[in-house]
Amino acid sequence: MQLEKFTYDNKIVRDFGIATIVWGIIGMLVGLLVATQLFSPSMNLGNQYTTFGRIRPLHTNAVIFAFVGNAIFMGVYYSLQRLLKARMFSNALSKIHFWGWQLIIVSAVITLPLGITSSHEYAELEWPIDIAITLIWVVFGINMFGTIIKRRERHLYVAIWFYIATFVTIAVLHIVNSFQLPISFLKSYYVFAGVQDALVQWWYGHNAVAFFLTTPYLGMMYYFLPKMANRPVYSYKLSILHFWSLIFIYIWAGPHHLLYTSLPGWAQSLGVAFSIMLIAPSWGGMINGLLTLRGAWDKVREDVTLKFMVVALTAYGMATFEGPMLSLKQINGVAHFTDWIVAHVHVGALGWNGFLTFGVLYWLIPRIYKTELFSKKLASFHFWIGTLGILFYAIPMYWAGFTQGLMWKEFTDEGLLKYANFLTTTLQIIPMHILRSIGGALYLIGAIAMTYNLAKTMLKGKLVANEAAEAMPLEKEITNEDPADKKWHRILERKPMKFMVISMIVILIGGMVEMMPTFTIESNVPTIASVKPYSPLELEGRDLYIKEGCVNCHSQTIRPFRSETERYGEYSKAGEFVYDHPFLWGSKRTGPDLHRIGGKYSNAWHYNHMLDPTSMSPGSIMPSYPWLITQKLDISMTEAKIRAMQTLGVPYRENFDAVAQAKLKEQAETIAADLKQNNIDVKSDREIIALIAYLQRMGTDIKANKTTIPSNQ
Amino acid sequence: MFKQIKDLAGGEFYLIASLLIFMVFFIMVGVYLIKMNKAHIAEMSNLPINEPQTADGYEEV
Numbered sequence: 001m002q003l004e005k006f007t008y009d010n011k012i013v014r015d016f017g018i019a020t021i022v023w024g025i026i027g028m029l030v031g032l033l034v035a036t037q038l039f040s041p042s043m044n045l046g047n048q049y050t051t052f053g054r055i056r057p058l059h060t061n062a063v064i065f066a067f068v069g070n071a072i073f074m075g076v077y078y079s080l081q082r083l084l085k086a087r088m089f090s091n092a093l094s095k096i097h098f099w100g101w102q103l104i105i106v107s108a109v110i111t112l113p114l115g116i117t118s119s120h121e122y123a124e125l126e127w128p129i130d131i132a133i134t135l136i137w138v139v140f141g142i143n144m145f146g147t148i149i150k151r152r153e154r155h156l157y158v159a160i161w162f163y164i165a166t167f168v169t170i171a172v173l174h175i176v177n178s179f180q181l182p183i184s185f186l187k188s189y190y191v192f193a194g195v196q197d198a199l200v201q202w203w204y205g206h207n208a209v210a211f212f213l214t215t216p217y218l219g220m221m222y223y224f225l226p227k228m229a230n231r232p233v234y235s236y237k238l239s240i241l242h243f244w245s246l247i248f249i250y251i252w253a254g255p256h257h258l259l260y261t262s263l264p265g266w267a268q269s270l271g272v273a274f275s276i277m278l279i280a281p282s283w284g285g286m287i288n289g290l291l292t293l294r295g296a297w298d299k300v301r302e303d304v305t306l307k308f309m310v311v312a313l314t315a316y317g318m319a320t321f322e323g324p325m326l327s328l329k330q331i332n333g334v335a336h337f338t339d340w341i342v343a344h345v346h347v348g349a350l351g352w353n354g355f356l357t358f359g360v361l362y363w364l365i366p367r368i369y370k371t372e373l374f375s376k377k378l379a380s381f382h383f384w385i386g387t388l389g390i391l392f393y394a395i396p397m398y399w400a401g402f403t404q405g406l407m408w409k410e411f412t413d414e415g416l417l418k419y420a421n422f423l424t425t426t427l428q429i430i431p432m433h434i435l436r437s438i439g440g441a442l443y444l445i446g447a448i449a450m451t452y453n454l455a456k457t458m459l460k461g462k463l464v465a466n467e468a469a470e471a472m473p474l475e476k477e478i479t480n481e482d483p484a485d486k487k488w489h490r491i492l493e494r495k496p497m498k499f500m501v502i503s504m505i506v507i508l509i510g511g512m513v514e515m516m517p518t519f520t521i522e523s524n525v526p527t528i529a530s531v532k533p534y535s536p537l538e539l540e541g542r543d544l545y546i547k548e549g550c551v552n553c554h555s556q557t558i559r560p561f562r563s564e565t566e567r568y569g570e571y572s573k574a575g576e577f578v579y580d581h582p583f584l585w586g587s588k589r590t591g592p593d594l595h596r597i598g599g600k601y602s603n604a605w606h607y608n609h610m611l612d613p614t615s616m617s618p619g620s621i622m623p624s625y626p627w628l629i630t631q632k633l634d635i636s637m638t639e640a641k642i643r644a645m646q647t648l649g650v651p652y653r654e655n656f657d658a659v660a661q662a663k664l665k666e667q668a669e670t671i672a673a674d675l676k677q678n679n680i681d682v683k684s685d686r687e688i689i690a691l692i693a694y695l696q697r698m699g700t701d702i703k704a705n706k707t708t709i710p711s712n713q
Numbered sequence: 714m715f716k717q718i719k720d721l722a723g724g725e726f727y728l729i730a731s732l733l734i735f736m737v738f739f740i741m742v743g744v745y746l747i748k749m750n751k752a753h754i755a756e757m758s759n760l761p762i763n764e765p766q767t768a769d770g771y772e773e774v
Contacts, residue, residue, distance in 0.1 A: 079761075082761075083760060083761065153760070155756070155757060155760070157757065157760040157761060158757070159761070222761075223761050226758075226761045226762055227761055227762065230762060231762070232755075232758035232759050232761075232762060233758050236754045236757050236758040237746045237749060237754065240742065240745075240746060241742055241743070241746055244738070244742045245739060245742070248735060248738055249735065252731065266725070266727050266728065267727075269728055270727055270728055270731060273728060273731070273732065274731070277735070506738075509734065510731075513727060513730070513731055513734075517727065
């Protein structure tokens with residue numbers, strides 16, 4: 001056997017690194033803007049493209065898929081080549097992967113402010129972009145498995161298992177959560193409705209956190225931390241146990257996002273049980289990481305990259321302890337829909353994802369540029385201001401979450417809600433929101449300092465685009481095989497395809513048990529006779545509600561608590577959502593729940609409230625929507641929308657699409673006439689009319705029901 | 714009001730079956746771990762730090 005000479009592709013690593021930094025800064029800037037909007041409505045900038053509802057998804061998509069996404073690819077492309085002693089499978093695929101991913105991000109930056117959204121959280125992008133994501137993901141997969149196949153190292157190190165699990169699971173999640181029926185180039189409806197749609201979305205949402213924000217980062221941790229500390233991982237056995245338990249358990253826990261909703265009780269309990277179990281494998285990873293530094297803590301004092309890693313692992317430990325705690329029903333009852341959840345995700349995002357990314361960037365850029373870091377002092381400044389930023393972010397948000405959650409539930413001695421006006425609870429936490437944005441700004445300043453530091457480092461050095469390396473080729477036939485080599489995991493470590501299939505089976509078990517009964521057993525989603533499909537105008541209004549991103553601040557699901565039924569009305573039943581493609585339950589109550597808003601106020605109230613929320617609710621932080629009054633409602637697709645709904649099983653009568661326009665206009669005239677009586681002169685063909693129609697319909701169907709509705713319907 | 718949480722209406726089956734599936738899986742991984750070969754573990758855990766250095770060894774910045 002002769003030593004083979006080859007090169008590592010550092011250029012693609014550098015490119016993904018730069019993209020990570022650029023999108024990171026943009027994503028955080030948008031984050032800062034949305035944070036200021038929550039205490040100063042003027043920061044919505046007075047136009048429809050920059051309102052909170054439209055750009056909050058831009059922030060989440062930018063930091064998750066652009067910042068973290070590019071960081072994953074940077075880390076994978078660097079470590080995979082070295083762990084396998086092989087150059088990436090194809091330079092062309094690497095390039096397609098890089099540019100394809102950037103194009104997808106650009107398309108998100110364009111479509112989300114335009115209100116082109118599917119409304120599923122963290123999966124807002126419309127169907128053509130979903131297809132592009134699938135294609136680019138496959139390109140990444142081929143490139144990764146191609147490299148694995150031509151490797152010069154027989155065994156696959158634990159980091160690579162995490163990369164494989166990431167690839168497989170994200171593919172499955174993305175495809176299942178993108179089952180949509182397109183009605184035009186940029187509009188589609190989810191195939192599932194109501195409770196089922198909610199279950200699919202949160203199975204996706206939860207596991208996107210698991211397999212996009214966690215497993216690839218654990219893989220990176222298992223490679224970069226031993227490199228930085230120059231010692232092997234604390235326990236390789238623990239890494240095996242931690243890997244298999246983590247991917248097995250994570251997938252079951254999705255329903256903890258839907259506690260106290262109308263999701264079947266057994267599915268909620270299943271979510272809770274597996275969430276608690278999830279502490280073990282999560283902490284297995286954290287402990288394995290921190291103990292890798294045993295006997296090397298003196299290095300942590302001097303090496304800024306290790307400092308970032310230690311805080312990242314600690315934040316991971318905190319977030320993964322808190323997650324299971326939040327899934328306990330008693331805690332969830334207070335914390336859900338409040339800023340507590342925002343604090344929780346940001347401990348993970350800023351601490352775990354952000355700091356690990358920064359650590360890797362500081363370690364990797366000087367190495368591929370064959371130089372020293374421009375300024376260690378500046379990096380140290382970044383570390384401290386970033387840590388301070390996390391604290392200034394998280395602590396006020398926890399405070400705000402507790403405060404608001406408890407205020408919502410407080411009753412007077414007479415048995416009345418103490419804070420009957422929702423707005424009181426919003427105004428109470430404004431100082432916390434101001435502090436939070438200061439925290440975010442500190443964190444951003446740190447990231448800008450890093451950008452300057454790394455740019456200077458790049459200018460100082462010269463990129464080694466193709467780094468020379470050498471290794472023995474892999475023997476085709478393994479002779480004198482050690483009997484231990486026949487053990488299943490040893491075989492798996494050599495057979496990437498089998499490994500992929502087994503990980504897929506492991507993750508599918510949880511998904512199937514969770515979802516199959518809800519989809520196949522009819523009694524799990526009982527129907528209510530009085531619940532009827534939306535009228536054409538209401539359907540158009542609903543699409544405006546989706547377009548404006550109302551779901552980002554308003555939930556549509558009333559939990560069975562006295563504090564909620566007192567405040568909002570009858571709690572939500574599964575059968576009420578059967579025609580909701582997609583479901584719009586939301587996950588955060590920056591404003592009040594809207595499920596029983598129908599009939600609560602007059603049409604005139606809604607008109608004035610949308611035009612200037614403070615006129616009806618003094619002090620309100622909701623942006624105003626004057627364009628709804630001037631813009632004409634687009635009814636060019638109404639027929640197509642009705643037909644699409646029929647295809648999805650919504651029981652409109654036959655040929656209803658033909659009369660849909662006439663019905664729509666008739667209902668619009670009635671609303672316009674009612675507004676006119678209240679001295680509001682508005683044409684019946686404006687967007688506001690459709691939105692009012694939808695708001696007035698919401699949650700009213702069961703009022704027409706003559707018989708009692710049993711629980712969980 | 715809280716019936717939907719207390720009364721799983723046959724849902725206990727899903728819970729118990731799921732936990733059993735996991736226990737079996739966990740025990741399988743556990744047994745494998747106990748039987749693992751020490752030399753192999755050492756080899757595997759050293760993979761990232763035993764990389765061949767490049768000719769000029771600049772990785773040691």
